[in-house]
Structure formats: structure tokens, C-alpha cells
Amino acid sequence: GAVVSQHPSWVICKSGTSVKIECRSLDFQATTMFWYRQFPKQSLMLMATSNEGSKATYEQGVEKDKFLINHASLTLSTLTVTSAHPEDSSFYICSAPGTSGREGQFFGPGTRLTVL
Amino acid sequence: GENVEQHPSTLSVQEGDSAVIKCTYSDSASNYFPWYKQELGKGPQLIIDIRSNVGEKKDQRIAVTLNKTAKHFSLHITETQPEDSAVYFCAAEGFQKLVFGTGTRLLVSP
Secondary structure: OOOEEEEOOEEEEOOOOOEEEEEEEOOOOOOEEEEEEEOOOOOOEEEEEEEOOOOOEEOOOOOOOOEEEEEEEOOEEEEEEOOOOHHHOEEEEEEEEOOOOOOOEEEOOOEEEEEO | OOOEEEEOOEEEEEOOOOEEEEEEEOOOOOOEEEEEEEOOOOOOEEEEEEEOOOOEEEEOOEEEEEEOOOOEEEEEEOOOOHHHOEEEEEEEEEOOEEEEOOOEEEEEEO
16 A cells, blocks of 8 residues: 655654654655644544645644644655644654545654653 | 444354344445455555445345445345454445444454
């Protein structure tokens, strides 16, 4: 199946700094990618839909000015957590739908963010 | 919007037993129902999926059943092995958006 990568796999930062997470589709193009957040022992919650060439759409309750999403190309979406605080510490996961329309979504390995 | 409930939250079985995880969904427009296995510190991995025009699908030891009228679907794992131990999530998709269940922690004891 298709492969989605994320970088970095983990990051530790100080409170108040910004962190960028990359999501890449390695062997296919993705005009749409999805960003999820997962707190410990909880389910995945959709944060936003990243659209190549246009603005991201955010789920209710997700601050668009805090979680900046840029879909720079057909294989790359980035999530920037601005002015991070300890409560932003979480596991961030991206996904991209398969190109056939019948493959569902392929998930990246996730990025563990710890804000001190 | 869509709401997906998943039971049980934890499931302990002996190696070789069967395991069943059940999910219900609320939006009748949802038409795609994947199941994911997530190991600690990793992203979800698709293990099986089913679309709304099919009632059952099987892949070796794993099967999924769907009852559209009742809006519920189930994951069946037969002949469980210790390496099946993980957290399993069901999901329902409508308009390309996935809504996940709350997860089931499966523990298979040797």
C-alpha cells in the first residue's frame, strides 16, 4: 500500500516556541491530507483537513491561528504548532487518502510532541 | 455529525480464542468502515475494511460484519496470537472524513 511519512518522529520544545511537523506521501500524490491529535489512551480526533492550493478547513474547537497548516505541494503538508504550551503535548498523526478512492486512508507513524 | 461508539474498552483472551469488538454509528450516510490496529507509539495500521454495499468481509483470521439497518459493525479475530495484542479502533467515514471509535485494548495471553 501507499506510504505516508512524518518528520520528526518526536520533538521536545520549550513553552512559547513553535514546532513544525511534516507529513509526506512518499509514492503517491495527495491533494488532501488530514491531521489528527491523540492524547494518551484516547482516540484519534480530527483537527483539520489540509487542501493543496487552498486553505485548510478546521474542525470545531480547533484554533486555526494556533495550528497553522500549509499544503505546499501534492506530497507535503506541514502542521505548525505556534506558541506551544504543555497542554499541546500530544501525538500528532497525519493521513492521506489513497488515489483509487477505494483504499481508505493511509496513516503516518505519528509525531510525539512534548512541551516543557 | 457522526458518532461512533465502541465496545468493549478492554478485552483479555487466551491465545487461540476468538475476539469480537463491536461498534455502532449514528450517521446513515456513512458508507465506509475501516478497522485499525495501533501499537504503542505508532500510527494506526489498516487491518480490514468494509463498504456499505457488503455485509461481510474476511481476510484470513480477521473478519468484519456490517448491519446497515442497525448501524453496527463488528471485528472478529479468530485463533488469536500474542502479537495481536494492541489497541483496535473502528471508524466510520462519510464525505472522506473519518470518525473513530474510542478504541479497544486487546490483550492476548500465551
